[in-house]
Amino acid sequence: MSEDLPGAVLFACGQNCIRSPMAEGLMRHFYGHRVHVASCGVLPGENDPFVHAVMDEMGIDMTNFAPKAFEDLEDSNFDLVVSMSPCAHHKAMEMTRTMAIEVEYWPTMDPSVVMGSREQIMDSYRSVRDATIVRLKERFGTLAARGV
DSSP states (O other): OGGGOOSEEEEEESSSSSHHHHHHHHHHHHHTTTSEEEEEESSOOOOOHHHHHHHHTTTOOOTTOOOOBGGGOSOOOOSEEEEOSHHHHHHHHHHTTTSOOEEEEOOOOOGGGOOSSHHHHHHHHHHHHHHHHHHHHHHHOOOGGGTO
């Protein structure tokens, strides 16, 4: 299945501060040597410290990540856009009007809505991270060399 990897993938969500950055970091970690990966949001938000914490648990450094909007993308030549929120899906579908691009909708819970202790909040972020890993493996296959 890894032979069918797209050349360039864009992950998109509402603010590019939780779901799409996690997906970008995971995709880059597992498939980045074979695929160009980026992420964006409908409107750029603020970096989320919980994202950094749960990604750091996997050894994925997100300290240089900066949220950006669709309009801030330096390159729009993507083979696949994965939208993770309804507003991002609408924006991604608009891209298909002028570009030959595939769009997939992966509805993903916003973990920032979870209230409770720090550990309960971390668990909600871990849940999104882990579900994204499962989805990536289902969609793009496994790469034995990376242990995915």
